[in-house]
Amino acid sequence: xxxxxxxxxxxxxxxxxxxxxxxxxxxxxxxxxxxxxxxxxxxxxxxxxxxxxxxxxxxxxxxxxxxxxxxxxxxxxxxxxxxxxxxxxxxxxxxxxxxxxxxxxxxxxxxxxxxxxxxxxxxxxxxxxxxxxxxxxxxxxxxxxxxxxxxxxxxxxxxxxxxxxxxxxxxxxxxxxxxxxxxxxxxxxxxxxxxxxxxxxxxxxxxxxxxxxxxxxxxxxxxxxxxxxxxxxxxxxxxxxxxxxxxxxxxxxxxxxxxxxxxxxxxxxxxxxxxxxxxxxxxxxxxxxxxxxxxxxxxxxxxxxxxxxxxxxxxxxxxxxxxxxxxxxxxxxxxxxxxxxxxxxxxxxxxxxxxxxxxxxxxxxxxxxxxxxxxxxxxxxxxxxxxxxxxxxxxxxxxxxxxxxxxxxxxxxxxxxxxxxxxxxxxxxxxxxxxxxxxxxxxxxxxxxxxxxxxxxxxxxxxxxxxxxxxxxxxxxxxxxxxxxxxxxxxxxxxxxxxxxxxxxxxxxxxxxxxxxxxxxxxxxxxxxxxxxxxxxxxxxxxxxxxxxxxxxxxxxxxxxxxxxxxxxxxxxxxxxxxxxxxxxxxxxxxxxxxxxxxxxxxxxxxxxxxxxxxxxxxxxxxxxxxxxxxxxxxxxxxxxxxxxxxxxxxxxxxxxxxxxxxxxxxxxxxxxxxxxxxxxxxxxxxxxxxxxxxxxxxxxxxxxxxxxxxxxxxxxxxxxxxxxxxxxxxxxxxxxxxxxxxxxx
Numbered sequence: 001x002x003x004x005x006x007x008x009x010x011x012x013x014x015x016x017x018x019x020x021x022x023x024x025x026x027x028x029x030x031x032x033x034x035x036x037x038x039x040x041x042x043x044x045x046x047x048x049x050x051x052x053x054x055x056x057x058x059x060x061x062x063x064x065x066x067x068x069x070x071x072x073x074x075x076x077x078x079x080x081x082x083x084x085x086x087x088x089x090x091x092x093x094x095x096x097x098x099x100x101x102x103x104x105x106x107x108x109x110x111x112x113x114x115x116x117x118x119x120x121x122x123x124x125x126x127x128x129x130x131x132x133x134x135x136x137x138x139x140x141x142x143x144x145x146x147x148x149x150x151x152x153x154x155x156x157x158x159x160x161x162x163x164x165x166x167x168x169x170x171x172x173x174x175x176x177x178x179x180x181x182x183x184x185x186x187x188x189x190x191x192x193x194x195x196x197x198x199x200x201x202x203x204x205x206x207x208x209x210x211x212x213x214x215x216x217x218x219x220x221x222x223x224x225x226x227x228x229x230x231x232x233x234x235x236x237x238x239x240x241x242x243x244x245x246x247x248x249x250x251x252x253x254x255x256x257x258x259x260x261x262x263x264x265x266x267x268x269x270x271x272x273x274x275x276x277x278x279x280x281x282x283x284x285x286x287x288x289x290x291x292x293x294x295x296x297x298x299x300x301x302x303x304x305x306x307x308x309x310x311x312x313x314x315x316x317x318x319x320x321x322x323x324x325x326x327x328x329x330x331x332x333x334x335x336x337x338x339x340x341x342x343x344x345x346x347x348x349x350x351x352x353x354x355x356x357x358x359x360x361x362x363x364x365x366x367x368x369x370x371x372x373x374x375x376x377x378x379x380x381x382x383x384x385x386x387x388x389x390x391x392x393x394x395x396x397x398x399x400x401x402x403x404x405x406x407x408x409x410x411x412x413x414x415x416x417x418x419x420x421x422x423x424x425x426x427x428x429x430x431x432x433x434x435x436x437x438x439x440x441x442x443x444x445x446x447x448x449x450x451x452x453x454x455x456x457x458x459x460x461x462x463x464x465x466x467x468x469x470x471x472x473x474x475x476x477x478x479x480x481x482x483x484x485x486x487x488x489x490x491x492x493x494x495x496x497x498x499x500x501x502x503x504x505x506x507x508x509x510x511x512x513x514x515x516x517x518x519x520x521x522x523x524x525x526x527x528x529x530x531x532x533x534x535x536x537x538x539x540x541x542x543x544x545x546x547x548x549x550x551x552x553x554x555x556x557x558x559x560x561x562x563x564x565x566x567x568x569x570x571x572x573x574x575x576x577x578x579x580x581x582x583x584x585x586x587x588x589x590x591x592x593x594x595x596x597x598x599x600x601x602x603x604x605x606x607x608x609x610x611x612x613x614x615x616x617x618x619x620x621x622x623x624x625x626x627x628x629x630x631x632x633x634x635x636x637x638x639x640x641x642x643x644x645x646x647x648x649x650x651x652x653x654x655x656x657x658x659x660x661x662x663x664x665x666x667x668x669x670x671x672x673x674x675x676x677x678x679x680x681x682x683x684x685x686x687x688x689x690x691x692x693x694x695x696x697x698x699x700x701x702x703x704x705x706x707x708x709x710x711x712x713x714x715x716x717x718x719x720x721x722x723x724x725x726x727x728x729x730x731x732x733x734x735x736x737x738x739x740x741x742x743x744x745x746x
Contacts, residue, residue: 030098031053032049032124034046036121038642043109044109044110045653046109047106047107047653049103049104049105050105051101051686052098056100057098063128064126065087065123065124066086066087067120068120069120070113071111071119072084074109074111076089076106077107089108102649102686220284222243222244223280224242224293232269232270232272236268236278237265251263251282252282253266255278256276258687261391261393263380263393267308268391277294280292310332310448311329311392316396322356323355323356325432326383327433329383339351340382342381343380358377377396406468406469407430408466412461414476415697419454420450421451421452423450424447425448427622428465431467436462437460438459438461459478478699479743479745529554531551531743532746533581533746534580538586541661542672542673543671551588554704556704559717562707563716565717572593575589576590585675585678588673589613589670590670592670593668596639598640603653604652607638607644608636610707612637615702616633616634616705617678617700617702618632618700620700621741622701625736630648630683631681631736632739633657634733641660643655648685657677657679659674677691696745699741700741702739702741706719724738
């Protein structure tokens with residue numbers, strides 16, 4: 001009997017150690033992908049993407065792969081490479097850390113084993129990749145580990161999710177493992193057995209964010225939450241999360257669309273139907289001990305006519321006081337709004353503006369005498385119409401000596417329907433109110449509004465963001481109705497500055513050296529281009545077919561940067577035209593360049609110094625800083641068709657954004673055809689994004705550019721299509737306010 005007990009104890013400990021090892025692997029189960037970027041006769045360019053889809057920070061990584069068809073790696077970037085089939089890539093100093101939700105991408109170039117075959121797509125493995133993790137790592141199992149008095153105790157609870165009435169979902173503990181559920185906004189969820197053949201099945205999971213612990217204080221909390229779905233709106237409540245030691249918890253709710261909430265519960269409104277993964281992470285106090293619970297929900301088009309209100313929370317600190325406004329919040333149905341506030345001391349129903357006395361999050365008023373505290377003051381506001389709601393959180397400095405002015409940032413989104421203009425300012429920030437001026441004597445104070453003009457034409461739309469002490473305004477030209485009959489007079493208008501006149505006259509003779517189409521007239525409206533809708537979509541083959549004849553040429557003739565400000569006609573001259581369909585923007589470039597130069601084989605290295613077509617696109621013409629983010633684009637298109645921009649994760653190949661074809665004539669005229677997907681400001685670098693649909697009247701920030709280099713260490717000539725007076729044209733890669741404009745017309 002004693003022998004049996006000792007053997008059983010040794011078996012339990014061995015099983016426990018095995019489970020502990022799996023838990024450690026699970027905590028670094030990143031998603032590792034091999035993606036072919038381009039493919040030609042004998043070679044290819046590919047990338048390896050490592051996405052940290054855990055709640056851990058990954059510090060240091062390496063991946064492995066091999067080719068079974070005789071292919072070989074000939075180069076690479078953004079990693080240290082070693083080995084010879086199998087290959088190994090490891091991090092550099094600057095990309096060794098991968099935060100949760102972040103993606104690191106490394107590139108490689110290779111030679112095919114069989115020239116006519118498609119480029120290979122090998123499996124990526126490594127200790128951080130979930131392809132090398134046991135299937136237990138993806139199960140809905142929470143492992144809590146405590147080491148005390150040299151004995152190892154493992155508490156394993158299998159968690160599955162079950163539906164309750166209508167679309168409310170909650171997690172429940174079971175004594176044995178059961179199948180996970182697929183969540184959608186119906187009365188009953190689909191179980192894994194009923195969806196076993198579906199590739200879209202995703203398990204709900206709750207897993208710990210830490211592996212082994214060294215003391216009893218490292219016992220992890222248990223994350224849990226309920227979700228209620230109503231059309232495009234969800235209510236998430238994570239107050240069912242528990243801690244076995246009854247320690248205070250910090251709650252973070254992630255809605256799966258780049259929105260989050262730092263609170264125990266709240267409402268969220270999605271912009272479009274779809275499948276979203278909601279996750280809740282709870283931390284123990286100010287420590288890193290945490291656990292995460294996840295559920296997938298199906299968001300559908302609402303059948304109820306009631307629309308959720310829009311929360312426009314703003315806040316500022318003035319000494320010991322934190323002032324918060326919900327005054328710009330709006331309900332499209334005109335329903336009266338109720339304001340539910342929480343400054344860290346519990347919820348209460350208040351007015352649209354509230355003043356809180358205190359410095360720290362959850363602090364008492366006595367803390368106001370403290371000059372500085374390490375925490376931040378947090379305010380939570382839920383705006384509700386009695387049925388649906390919208391919850392927002394803001395944090396502000398807890399320094400009681402700080403006086404802040406609220407600085408409104410107005411942002412405009414528009415849609416034109418005939419003579420009616422629809423405007424939306426919900427993306428504005430730090431506003432206590434808004435004022436629309438439609439340019440014809442009509443105004444509105446609504447966050448979302450519509451206005452019908454008496455006649456077709458171009459009007460100056462002004463949005464003023466109201467602050468506590470001062471206002472900020474943004475002006476946007478808008479065109480309503482059919483004004484094509486007057487477009488020729490617009491294109492022949494006089495440039496607004498002498499500099500533009502001189503620039504046009506210097507380059508005007510160069511256009512004759514380019515072949516002319518039946519629409520050979522040059523568009524001379526300064527800094528603006530009207531792009532007509534294409535009767536049929538152009539074929540991207542480097543040949544200008546008749547569909548392009550309805551568009552006008554616009555010169556690329558303004559010197560922006562380089563060592564040769566006055567290139568000869570034989571060295572360079574260029575122009576472009578544009579058309580559109582509902583799905584894409586199409587661009588045609590004709591560039592006379594006597595020598596094409598691509599000095600670096602790595603498409604992500606010094607891509608701005610080679611011969612390059614460059615496109616600057618700001619979808620909603622909001623302007624402003626866009627360096628190292630994706631609120632606007634500076635696409636660099638190489639002579640080999642690689643598309644690169646510097647995004648949130650560094651230089652990145654974006655060949656899926658633009659399809660490119662280039663041809664060359666005997667007189668050194670290069671014809672570039674581009675089909676461009678247009679993405680909105682909600683684009684997130686590491687997620688799958690959907691391009692926007694285009695429509696007549698849409699106005700975008702836009703500039704066209706060509707970089708000419710005949711073999712120098714740096715670009716010799718950077719020529720652009722616009723000249724924005726008072727700005728630095730060559731700052732377009734950082735600042736979208738220097739872009740010109742492009743309007744889509746019928």
